[in-house]
Amino acid sequence: MRYLVTGAAGFIGSHLAEALQGAGHDVVGVDSLTDYYDPAEKERNAAALDLRRLDLAHDALDLDGVDGVFHLAGQPGARSFGPVFPLYLERNVLATQRVFEAAATAGVRVVFASSSSIYGDAERYPTPEDTPPLPRSPYAVTKLACEQLARAYRHDFGLDVVVVRYFTVYGPRQRPDMFLRRACDALRDGERFEIYGTGTQSRSFTYVADAVAATVAAMERAAGGSLYNVGGGEEASMLDAIALLEELSGRHLHVRHVDAALGDVARTKADVSRIARELGWAPETRLADGLSAMWSWASGTVAAA
Numbered sequence: 230m231r232y233l234v235t236g237a238a239g240f241i242g243s244h245l246a247e248a249l250q251g252a253g254h255d256v257v258g259v260d261s262l263t264d265y266y267d268p269a270e271k272e273r274n275a276a277a278l279d280l281r282r283l284d285l286a287h288d289a290l291d292l293d294g295v296d297g298v299f300h301l302a303g304q305p306g307a308r309s310f311g312p313v314f315p316l317y318l319e320r321n322v323l324a325t326q327r328v329f330e331a332a333a334t335a336g337v338r339v340v341f342a343s344s345s346s347i348y349g350d351a352e353r354y355p356t357p358e359d360t361p362p363l364p365r366s367p368y369a370v371t372k373l374a375c376e377q378l379a380r381a382y383r384h385d386f387g388l389d390v391v392v393v394r395y396f397t398v399y400g401p402r403q404r405p406d407m408f409l410r411r412a413c414d415a416l417r418d419g420e421r422f423e424i425y426g427t428g429t430q431s432r433s434f435t436y437v438a439d440a441v442a443a444t445v446a447a448m449e450r451a452a453g454g455s456l457y458n459v460g461g462g463e464e465a466s467m468l469d470a471i472a473l474l475e476e477l478s479g480r481h482l483h484v485r486h487v488d489a490a491l492g493d494v495a496r497t498k499a500d501v502s503r504i505a506r507e508l509g510w511a512p513e514t515r516l517a518d519g520l521s522a523m524w525s526w527a528s529g530t531v532a533a534a
C-alpha cells in the first residue's frame with residue numbers, strides 16, 4: 230500500500246511512518262516543520278523518510294496514487310489559551326478541513342488523530358467513547374471540532390474516516406514540552422524539574438509503539454465512521470511516573486511544584502474495550518518497560534550531541 234502520513238516529522242508520526250515502512254508499505258511523509266519545538270529535532274525524526282514540506286492549512290495536497298491518509302499533523306499542547314489560539318485554529322481545524330476535503334474528493338480513507346483531552350474532566354472513569362465531551366482547553370475544543378468535521382464530511386461527502394483518541398503517548402522522541410520528556414531531560418541534565426500542581430494528576434500513559442499499532446489497525450480493519458480510544462493499560466500519577474524514572478535511572482529528580490496549568494485535567498483513564506472487541510487491539514507495553522526505553526533514548530541524546 231502507499232500511505233501518506235501527515236505530521237511525519239513529529240513524535241508519533243515519525244514512529245508510525247517507520248512502522249509502515251517496516252511492514253513493506255510505501256510512505257510519503259508531509260510536515261511543515263513548525264517551530265512549536267526545535268525543527269532540527271523534527272528533521273532528525275524524519276531523516277529516513279521521503280518527506281514533503283507542505284503546510285496543510287495553505288498548500289495543495291495531492292492524493293493521486295495514495296491508498297490511505299494518516300492525519301497526525303496538528304498543533305498539540307493543552308496550554309492553548311490566549312494569543313496562541315489562532316495557531317490551533319489554523320493547524321488543527323483549517324488544516325484538517327482541507328485534508329478531509331482532499332480525501333473525500335479522492336475517495337481515500339483518513340485515520341484522524343484526536344485526543345483524550347476532548348473528555349475534559351470526564352463524567353466516568355474508565356472513560357468509554359460515548360461519554361459526553363467536556364473539553365477544558367482551546368486545544369481540546371479544536372480537536373473536538375475536527376471530529377465533528379469528520380462526521381459532517383462522512384455524512385455529506387461519504388468521507389471514509391476513522392477517529393482515534395490518543396491518551397498521553399510517550400516513548401523515544403516524545404515532544405520536548407511533554408511531562409515525561411521534560412522529566413527525562415531534567416534527570417539527564419541534573420536540573421530542577423517544575424511540576425504543575427500537586428503531581429497527583431494521573432494519566433493512561435500509552436507507549437508509542439502501542440499507539441502506532443492501534444492506528445494501523447484503524448486503517449486496516451475499522452469500519453468507516455468508527456471512533457476509538459487508544460489508551461495504555463496502566464494509570465499512573467505524575468509522581469508515580471517520576472518515582473519509576475528515578476528507579477530506572479538511579480538518579481534523583483529535584484522537583485519544584487508550580488501552579489497547576491490552565492486546561493490541565495485531573496485524570497484520564499481510557500476504556501479500551503471497544504477497540505479490543507472490534508479490532509483486537511490492546512496495549513502491550515508495561516509502563517516500566519516503556520519508560521526504560523524512553524530513558525535509554527533520552528539519556529543517549531546527550532552522548533549523541
Ligand SMILES: NC(=O)c1ccc[n+]([C@@H]2O[C@H](COP(=O)([O-])OP(=O)(O)OC[C@H]3O[C@@H](n4cnc5c(N)ncnc54)[C@H](O)[C@@H]3O)[C@@H](O)[C@H]2O)c1
Nearest residue numbers: 236239240241260261262263284285302303344395397398
Ligand atoms: N502526543 C500525545 O500524547 C498526543 C495525545 C493526543 C493526541 N495527539 C495528537 O497526535 C498528533 C501527533 O502528536 P505529536 O505528539 O506527535 O505532535 P508533534 O508536534 O510531535 O507532531 C505534529 C507534527 O505536525 C506538524 N504540523 C503542524 N501543523 C502542520 C501543518 N499545518 N501542515 C503540516 N504539518 C504540520 C508539526 O510540524 C509536527 O511535526 C497531533 O495531532 C496531536 O494533537 C497527541
